[in-house]
Amino acid sequence: MSGINKVILVGNVGKDPEVRHLEGGATVAKFPVATTESYKNRDGQRVDQTEWHNVVMWRGLAENAGKYLRKGMLVYIEGKIRTRSWDDKDGNKRYTTEIVADNMTMLSRRQEEGQSGSHENEDQPVSHSSSSSDQGGSDDLPF
Numbered sequence: 152m153s154g155i156n157k158v159i160l161v162g163n164v165g166k167d168p169e170v171r172h173l174e175g176g177a178t179v180a181k182f183p184v185a186t187t188e189s190y191k192n193r194d195g196q197r198v199d200q201t202e203w204h205n206v207v208m209w210r211g212l213a214e215n216a217g218k219y220l221r222k223g224m225l226v227y228i229e230g231k232i233r234t235r236s237w238d239d240k241d242g243n244k245r246y247t248t249e250i251v252a253d254n255m256t257m258l259s260r261r262q263e264e265g266q267s268g269s270h271e272n273e274d275q276p277v278s279h280s281s282s283s284s285d286q287g288g289s290d291d292l293p294f
Contacts, residue, residue, distance in 0.1 A: 156231040158250050162186035164224045170217035180213035205249045229254035
């Protein structure tokens with residue numbers, strides 16, 4: 152049996168996406184997303200526990216993140232967990248764990264800064280996905 156590496160996050164964007172264009176023409180966007188879990192402790196007091204996730208998006212999805220996502224917006228992310236390593240300038244092995252997103256839906260209203268004209272669909276979530284050609288796969292079907 153093969154494994155499944157699937158992540159679903161609903162959280163707030165921690166800062167505006169950092170978008171870069173690589174030499175080969177690919178676009179990458181990176182930004183943190185905060186998820187908060189609330190529970191009551193033994194004393195009956197509400198406790199909020201926030202976890203920060205480093206999100207990475209590629210190609211068209213990265214372009215959309217750069218255009219539309221802003222700090223504080225509520226966003227739905229689907230993707231997979233990846234851990235990568237590198238050697239720092241002192242020769243120490245460093246690791247980071249990231250969520251490589253392949254689907255994004257903005258759950259917050261679009262910001263009205265600089266927008267003009269009709270706002271007829273601003274309450275509707277806006278969804279963006281990587282196409283199979285962006286990911287190099289043939290399709291998303293499991294069979």
